[in-house]
Amino acid sequence: MLVLEKDEMVQNFIAQQNDLKEHISLQNNFLENQISLVAGLDIAYWHKNNKEYGACCIQVFDFRSKNLIEQVSYINEITVPYISGFLAFRELPLILEAVKKLKTQPSLYMFDGNGYLHKRHMGIATHASFYLKKPTIGVAKTYYKIENIDFTMPENIAGAFTDIVIDGEVFGRTLRSRKNVKPIFVSCGNWIDLDTATNITMHFIDKDSRLPIPVRYADLATHQARKLHQDDV
DNA sequence: GCGACAG
DNA sequence: ATCTTGTCGC
Structure with missing residues (x-):
């Protein structure tokens, strides 16, 4: 891809995100006790015949029992x-096709990546919410540095957190999901507040991972989907 | 030229 | 993200 083309593409992307960001809401548009199904979502990549492919997996869990209710996957070439x-x-292209295959209707979606914790407040969790039309939460495994601001390491206690504040505004939160693990980075996607996003994330932390169950299992599912696809041919 | 860089 | 085995530690 030519440098010039890429530059034009980025300008177009910024324009699109600036339009969408005007409609972000950091307030819950639901009641916490109404949450029934929570979806986790991830993508794995691989190369084949000089092309890049991706497998998007969505795992839907019951909020109260934490049982897996539904899982779908969609595989296609990656072009961007x-x-x-x-x-x-x-x-997003793969995500939207995978969502079409869902028979259940998740109350909210958890993403592997940021939401409001983004230089334009338009990380994938926030961006995707406008297409899913559901509340979203961003959960990133590594810190995405903004304006040279570092995060403050939270105490080594499960549930401890420090907020990431830039120019007086809270962008997201560094969360120690379990004792003796690296922290994760939680931010609002859309139509949810940061405390609720944190509570839901912690609700889905078990002894096996520092990541919440929906995101963790979606990640595992993408690896399995990739392996199946590669063994197939 | 060098370092940064969610996934 | 992906390329990759064993190994140290709880």
Whole structure:
């Protein structure tokens, strides 16, 4: 891809995100006791015949029992390159096709990546919410640095957190989901507040991972889907 | 030229 | 994200 083309593409991406960001809401548009199904979502990649492919997996869990209710996957060629800050444009096409295959209707979606914790407040969790039309939460495994601001390490206690504040505004939260693990980075996607997003994330933490169950299992599912696809041919 | 860089 | 085995520690 030519440098000039990429630059034009990025300008287009920024324009799209600036339109959408005007409609972000950091308030719950639901009652916490109304949450029934929570979806986790992830994508794995591989190369074949000089092309790049991706497998998007969605795992739907019952909020109270934490039982797996439904799982779907969708595999297709990936056409948009990875550009830091524009993850949604790369992953959204697969995500939307996978969502079409769902028979259940999740109350909210949890993403592997940021939401409001983004230089334009438009990480994939926030960006995707406008297409899913459901509340979303962003859960990132590594810190996405904004304006050279570092995060403050929270105490080594399960549930401890520090907020990531830039120019007086809370962008997201560094959360120690379990004792003796690296923290994760939780941020609002849309139509949810940060405390609720944190509570839901902690609700889905078990002894096996620092990541919440829906995101963790979606990640495992994408690896399995990739392996099946590769063994197939 | 060098370092940064969610997934 | 992906390429990759064993190994140290709870």
